[in-house]
Amino acid sequence: MVVIDEAHKLRNAYRPSNRMGQAIKWAVEDCKKVLVTATPLQNSLLELYGLSTIIDERLFGDIKAFRSQFINDSDFDELRERLKYFCQRTLRSQVIEYIRYTERKAITRPFSPSDDEQKLYEAITKFLQREDNYAIPRRQRTLTTLVLWKLLASSSTAVAGTLITMKDRLEKMIDDLNVDDDIALDIIEQEELEEDLLDEELDELEDMDAENSADTTTTNALDKRKLEAEIAELEGYIKQAQNIGTDSKTESLLTALEVGFQELEKMGANRKALIFTESRRTQDYLFNFLEARGYKGRLVLFNGSNTDPLSRDIYKQWLEENKESDRISGSITADKRVALIEHFRDHADIMIATESAAEGINLQFCSLVINYDLPWNPQRIEQRIGRCHRYGQEHDVVVINFLNNRNQADMRVYQLLQEKFNLFSGVFGASDEVLGTIESGIDFERKILQIYQQCRTPEEIDMAFVTLQSEMEAIINSRMEDTRKTLLENFDEDVHQRLRVQLDKTHYYLDRLGKQFWGLTRFILEGKAEFYDEELSFNLLEAPEKDIKTGKYVMISKGTKPDNNCHLYRLSHPLGEYVIDQGLNQNTPPAEIVFAISSHTARISAIEDLKGRSGYLVLSKLSIESLENEDHLLFNAYTDDGQVLDQERCEKLFQCRGRVKYLLDIDKEHRQRLQNEAQIHAQGSLNCSVEKSNCYFQQERNRLDKWADDMVLSAEQELKDTRARIKIVKREARNAVSLEEQLVCEKKLQELNRALRKQRQQIFDVEDEIMEKRDQLIAELEAKMVKRTTHEILFTIRFHVV
Template sequence: MTPYQTQYSAWQLSRRIGPDDADLLAATLVDAQIDLNPHQVDAALFAFQSPLSKGVILADEVGLGKTIEAGLVIAQRWAERKRRILVIVPANLRKQWHQELQEKFSLQALILEAGSYKQLKKDGLRSPFEPASRIVICSYQFAKSRADDLKRVPWDLVVMDEAHRLRNVYKTSNVIGKALKEALAHAPKVLLTATPLQNSLLELYGLVSLVDERVFGDLPSFRDQFGGLGNADTFAKLRARLQSVCKRTLRRQVQPYISYTRRIPMVEQFTPSPDEQVLRGLVADYLRRPVLNALQSGQRQLISLVLWKLLASSSYAIGGALGTMAKRLERQLAAQPEAELVDTLDQDYEALAETEEEWSEADTDPSAEQLASTAEESVELREYQRLATTIRDNAKGQALLKALGKAFAELQRLQANKKALIFTESRRTQDYLLSLLEQSPYAGQIVLFNGTNTGAQAQRIHADWLKRHAGTDRITGSRTADTRAALVEHFRDSAQIMIATEAGAEGINLQFCSLVINYDLPWNPQRIEQRIGRCHRYGQQHDVVVVNFIDLSNPADQRVYELLAQKFQLFEGVFGASDEVLGTIGSGVDFERRIAEIYQTCRNPQEIEGSFQQLQLDLSGEINAAMLKTRQLLLENFDEAVQDKLKLRQNESTSARNRYERLLMDLTRAELQGHAEFDDAGFTLTQTPHGLSPQDAPPGRYELPRRSGEAHLYRTGHPLAQALIEQARGRKLPAAKLRFNYDGYRLKVSTLQTLRGQSGWLALSVMTIEAMDTAEDYLLLAGVTADGSPLHDEDAEKLLRLPAQVQKSDSPTRPPDSLDRETLRLEALHTTAVNSRNLGYFDTEVQKLDAWADDLKNGLENEVKEIDREIKDVRRSASVAATLDEKLHWQKRQRELEESRNRLRRRIFDRQDEIDGQRSQLIIELEARLSRNASLKDIFIIQWELD
């Protein structure tokens, strides 16, 4: 390639692209390290459908990769240098999002919570929500607590995951929803939820109002207009309004593109030893006491929840927690400062901090009666701890050894890797299981994974991993991220069993493993789904075996398992938990609280059975079959239409990705002459080009996409690629003569054959159009033959693909006037297309504003009609009144209503004027955003010959 051709390629790779361009996501698709499915590309493009849109709701069914869809949107905005991006998620999904953005899109993120926020403030960062070059991830609770800070940031994009948590934002009781709606009213948003409509159409109104308050009028007018959907016209009207803001794809519609495997459940039953049962009985009675010194300051319910779980985990877990509580009471008696119990137990139960963030509980003040019994309580706790430490063998541990044998036999039948992922909720139980398994046939085959990963084993594995991957971009420089990657790789390549705490359920992909063992079963269905999702996910080749344990001596444990298995369908089938049931529980922490209350208050099997039956009834009542049918009709499209569209999307995105990869590699080959050796799979950089640091472009192997494990991942966003693109774009190239070699090209281009032996001119210009708060670049490649005849637009572009040589020109000739006319024609063509497209955007927004204004006016008129109906009722009552007093009463009531109606009518005129004024002002603002500024920049002119 000549410098002219690389310059053209550089502009193609880096031009700013309009929302209607088929190449919009092309560069992002090259950078994404995933096998993109067409429904994900389609969803991302839906989010970009109009630059005037305030956002969208992506409502694909569970398991279709809404995180990837949002990741594509985020990556595209990042590439456009719109980098004030906020991701709000449930607390337990923060690390998963952090990892997905880093691994799949090479985007760095910052998890912002109370500790990191304070540290950034201390370090002098005035606005921690605007860190340099990082996406911000935080929980709903943290976002709500910092709503004033959020309001001050001019966000380019806000993504909200599990957004159904906010669907009741129209209710005054939804404090978090209201705070975030107000704080982020100015920000474009992408809401992710599999259940946008659960029990009431008002939930849909709430979610849509979070995105754009002008899709519908106010709440009363929405109720009046869409409260009853019996009328077909009303239904069609609502569906039409929703189609511009909400997109939903179903699993069955993507079956041609995604191969799903099944979940196979296995249950291992056990009976605790007499000593274990005695310990459980003593601690259970202790936790049920009305007054406890060890649990106070508004955290009794939360800490009780943790202790019930540790009690079910192992004697080691509960023994350690009891010792922590006793030590705290002893320090209290000695008048020594002690840490908050919630902080000390966080070491035993890793999910405590995240559970606490979503927990609310009233404070309680210690009474004199409580303080008087502190000494006795600490002695009791020490006695329970002593009993726990005498129990060395746990019946559930022995059951694990049996279960492993059975499960590995099932994996052998499935021809899957003989690997197991064991989850526990306690770090102490993790240590116990390691000790247990090291005395079994699995000795030497175990790796631990937890929230700190600072043990001797993890440090050794991390050090070996650093040596193995030295000089590659596998090493991020973050000790936490690199250690996690090292442990996963060790599990994949060397170990047979990974024992993980809840940290292992977040942000790691273990498709090579197809056995998940819940040694401790969380009560939160969302956490269980997260755990199983480490293995049962896109890319899994085998059915996934899921093992759970049931304590035969504990009826409450048995009922918890039945509820999770049967009601939530977590452990078998193809897709796991259903949208409907997961959607009903909102925050899984609230569901955990209800189960904890049953453990806390029920003492016999009859009480336990009754309470669980009531919980199941409550869940059933929350799943409204009529609303599910309404959701289906409102938000789902015909399978055939969706599948046809997805087939088209697949072809478009594959073509765009391939073309951009080819452009990038061709440009790289030309620009790195003398610096790299190329082959069909990539290139080896022998020396870092001038102007780049070895950190940005270290010598070594580069591949696009990465095929071998140790190669650097080359992509359009890589610092080396960016530098080469900028280098090629920035050259000042004089007019020149190029001779193109048709026979040297690897493919036949039939339309160019007729031009062989001819010559002519090519001119490249870049037209930039600024409108709608953004800029778009259009490449105007004008071509003519020597006699002035214009080349077809595609032929001019194809000509630049051929190998060429720059020829010496003795006396440069002047290009014909027809070349300028061709450039003007292309300029007019693109300008007309942009104007037509922007007119479409404008019309759509105006129609939306008109519908919004009509909704509000209809709402006001309906108020008058309601008063008129009431007046008629009063007149009827007056006409049949039996006494004078009654008649006078009804006459008085009629006058009051008529006065009220007249006042309302007068107010309607003022309100309608106000609504029309708002509409006019919004249209003026739209017109200002649509006003465009165009400029033209000449890049190069060449004279061409085609051999």
């Protein structure tokens, strides 16, 4: 199985140009896949199509059919119906009764730039609107303009740096040097703007830029006088930008930080703020500005490269502190991220981050998020806020978004963000508040103070949570009853907490797999290690194999905080793999085992009546090779007084501590009975597997039928398009004002009618081909239904329960 986290990065995998997506799709084609993402839909419904192709190319038809059904016709109901078989979406609102989630307070703060800033904005806007300047290649005019508007909304420093890049390019043109036309991509790279944020704009602009490129001839003579004038013009704009000094938005940021930190201290929250900007140059500018305003030594940067002197020093210090531990992964990029996050947690007040920090990091210790620049992608805002507003956050999270009300690009971005959030809600259900209402901006300081006054202390959050639970007690109780059986099979600590099932006498919780792994480790390493159950740690005194180190090991689990000088113990650790291998190869002859349910930490009502009783038990393994390979561990048992124990009660019995009393031979009568019952149990499990496979087969058959319908729809769409064009040309012919125009229309009609007849003929061939492919796929599915099984006895015991 392949698990792909942050799977939304593969949303464009359907495009041949998306090399990473295409490569991953090819590499995992024959594997089972689980795609994990909090933001499956960001800009367009086509992203869902892209993600579906990673799972299976035939969940939908081709791109034309998907666009026709779900984008042009907006058939959300049918889309949700198709998605439900392979998509599971859980919102915070669905688990709010069980999980102690804090709230978020979002506010969008409009600000007015100074006259100098506005003059620069207007001058550059006019410059960008000119069609004949050399600074922007015609092939990338629209994209470059959008990027520059984006930087204008960020900072004058970012604009100045970009204008210098453009000026340098023009100076190379004067010197007759070869000049790369990909200036937009150069800017994206310098500023660390993420290319995937521009995907939607690129789609819309590809055709337009291609037309512009076609109109441009490479043989046009270079007008050096005009070029020199343009360089001088850019130098003037650069000087204007550099003379601005401190931007108006930056002063607003300082106000937000000062008030925010005061209120955080009153609430007992950490004095931490996470500031997001889209520009590397703006990031450096903010760092220098805040350093000069009293925050020197309290700042940390986070970006795609993390190569600045401060980040290098932090990383060097982290390596020194962790040199004796297993925490150093060997990946410089990953270890740097960890080092910077820990420095922010332990030493810094403010992290200034680019989009690189919007995914894959956990900052629950921070409860103030400031979007200094609004991203173009609505789910990017959600991802940013989600770094802090996540499970484990103890305080309400305040989110401040800055919006330039004199920058039409900034206002347009805000409008698009609202529209795209509506698109997301239509398919998956509403997300939490991320933008907030646009405030009047009259008294920003008072508004931030008001927002913080609405925030609560951890005690108030707990009280609100208790009140909410009380109000919804009836709903909670009914849901608790529905999930009770599931809970018995899943001992994950998070689920215990969500459903308020507490174990009062234990300090550390482990899921069932963890408990079994810990018990097996104690058994296999007995005599080779000293164990400390309370800490879930042990000191390995003797290495069982050459590549395994001695020393202190701490088992990875919720609630444990290992120090830096120990080994993290897990299933995939070489020692963990050794323990598993040894366990699988253990000899298990017939034995007598005493189970001590009286000393178990939690009451197990299902087996309490077995106390003081004895019986016989067998464990067998059934392996099924079919559509899915399955392994079943099957218990059969009965007591001396004839009571038969079902699978669940046997499993509960093995959750208790046991000891081998002495070895014995099971007499022939009991051995034969246990083997017969194990055979019956195996046959029953096989029948259930067959029934499940039949249901799966029908579901897959229906899916392939829908895929075939999608493909036929795609073929029919071309026919519809041609008919639509014929109608348009007929209307043009009727409205023609001259014989010449009528003749042109008649000629077009003849060509379109020929194409129509050809498409009618072809559609039958296409339908036959699609149906043949569908039948072939169904036949392959039927072949996989053939089952091969093996059944073996693993052990047989005599048991006593005390």
